Amino acid sequence: MLLHCIRRRLQLLSEKIPLYHRNISKCITRDDSSDETSLLMQLCAERYYISSEAFRTRSCTYGPLGTELKKNIIEQWTSAVRSRAYVFGINTSSLSRTCEEPVMIVDIRALNEILNQDSFTKDEASQKIQKLLKDSASVRTSLLQGALQQYAQALELVNRTLPFGLAEIGLCHHFDNQLRHSSSCSFEVTESSLVWFCSPRTSSQWMDYWAHQRLQWWRKFALGPSDFSMCNVVDEELREGTSHGVKILYKFPWGSETLETLWSLGDTQLIKTHQGSCINLQCRDGRKSVVPHVISVSANVDQGMLAYLFNSLQLLKKTDSKQKLHQRTVLKLHPSLTPVKVALDMGRGSNSELRQVCEGLLQEFLEVGISTWPGYLDTMSLSLENLHTKYDEMGVLFTVVVSESTLKSGLLLVRNRDTTIRETMHISEIKCYLLKYISASDNI
Template sequence: MTMFTYCVRRRVIQIHGKHITRWMVQLSRPFCAQGTASSDLTTTLLKLSADRSFIAPGEDNSQAIRHGRSCVYGPLGEELKKNILEQWWTSVNRSKAQVFGINSLHHGPSDEGLKLVDASAIEQLVNADLSKAEILASLQQLVQHSSSVRTNLLQGALVQCLPSLDLVGRKLPFGIAEAGTCYHISDSSTSGIGRTLEWTEASLVWFCSPRTSSQWLDHWTRQRLKWWRKFALSPSDFSSSDVEEGELLRGASRGVRLTYRFPWGDEALESLWSMGDAELLKAHGNAKTKLQCKDGRKLVVPHVIALRGNVDWGLLAYLFNALQLEKKPLSKQRTHQRKVLKLHPTLAPVKVALDMGRGATVELRQVCEGLLTELLEGNISVWPGYLETPQSLEQLHSKYDEMGVLFSIMISEGTLENGLLLVRSRDTTIRETMHISEVKKYLHKYISANV
């Protein structure tokens, strides 16, 4: 059954003859105009991202990721996204006790938000021999009985607050974390009809005493900014700022944005909101007594601190932050621009690339396969370059630098004779000789030192 989504805030459908106009709510601002230098850098990064399988080729994917939306990621992009989410989850889960993970439904019964509506049912209504009033009444009924898709993860955490209170013995504070896909309608200035867009949100909803909510907002602001900077090559590109009163989220008394300085300007990667107890009470039918907890001698309804992160903006921020353009002389007449993604060792999708030099092909490949198996068993991601068409060292190094590969290893005839191989570092370009038995231990030590 063909489906489409649209927003149903207040009265969203008007009939003019038999043409349907939908009034959309703009939830994201348009992409900022860029100067020449920033435009060149953006073009370079997006081309590299497509060439090296971070995003799938195509203008739609380029436009999606540069607007902070989910796109069709390639294998390396999906791995990078997974690594970011793993580190995010570890950060919020281990920073404080009593943080629980949940997984709420993408859609369900609701009177608000975006609705999933059967397009064929609307077509039948529009083409039916009915009056405007009858069409409008039928459309409203169709919308009313359709499922909603989530526009954020807050609601799922608010619903789970009550059973979680029993789990923690009604003691504050505690948190509920979740990551998943959310949806919204884009604004279209030409046709008046927006497109359904999606992005990956990472959410932590922190339930605390009303008297400590301000301190907790400050705490999580510091903690989250420190986390974003931890994996950055240039930490100063990440910053925080208070949200002005006129831009506060509905129901919030205070807000903070964590932003990244892109070539075209700042974009919010994460927002933190002090929500009070209004939204929590609303989610539970204003049943105040069911939500009360002990705060000293008082009974209080928990206050909510909501953290909402856009993982797709975060992924793009780390790609921009890691991109280095270095001029490398090839000869007196020619220079080469070395493009390298100096992604943090923990986030880099591929840690090691294995290649082999000329020589006894069968024996060298057996050594490569043995080392590859050993590294994979040690949870070190490996690129099997020895299976590809042979390339020059310069071509291999350029490729791996653009993929963000931490180390490339060359196995040669010498490895067969004495167990020695060459290990090249992405960041220093220095090649050093190492015994094959030391490689796994060396890589583990290097990666763990940067966690």
């Protein structure tokens, strides 16, 4: 999904020629937006955010750091949404037999057998294809329906008391408006969803509350919060049965795109999902019994990940004492999101002894949940400056270098990504220092 988003934007910047049919390097134009996109694309491939194989395909395969970044975003989303009372996690099937969704899984071998059977008349072939489609499973395009279906069970959990919510994260298929008429117009994304059930008299207040909370959440982890904004959905874009919609947007180099959408759905879709008596759907609202209104909050996690990568990309220029210009590329991801908190490396000294110290520190860090990159295992020897360049591009918060002085006095060299300050610290203090820093960053 991440690579798909980048490719789609480069496609628009390159005379709308389908990028996945061309060599990527030949598609990039020389304006500022494509330069930034090209730089991020290259950095993501070289620094383990995207698998290099993904450049030859239309969908994206995340590398180790990309997978960890996505996991951190999901964890922060879950923590924020589940922090309210009466928000429950659910897990629904991505497949359905209702055939209401526009994306289906069809057995291509069975379809080819029908199409290649010369003995079938046109009507017979059509009937068999219709039966094949009827027996095929649909793939969901949103998580809303699953939550609506679980509403009745959740009622007993909350003793028919409003408000409450059902939260889920899962795979869905979305459509690309630019490629809607092509032969491969859908793609897989990870979606996060909160479906909030509330009293009809308070639904507008809850809509405002969640819209404000979601915008604040996106901005909390941003290096440039102003790039995230909110707008109302225009009447022409409102879904059937929807009274109000809000979009959370991010300003990419090519323009603003939607990260998250909130819909005020009323009670129409809930009643439609549970065909039958409305009495079974009613909850207590003071002394009244009402069918709740539904607010749907859904975000594209992959698009959000792309937004944070663009937002964190910094090109810093500095002139040294000899008036030589140096440029530093940094993925300045929020400490809570950055995939690797610490990189462990070795300086000068006995390789075997230094490696033992690194192994001990690695185990200490991992035991307390500090994600650590074992740079000391790299067989290619790099200077300190080149190491810092590499880890800045990876977004690593701290670089810890074990050297001969560590063996003699227990002192480590610790370098901060954001301040570039290097300081010495005793090996016995480093774990507590990192834990305090990471814990404090959650409250930033």
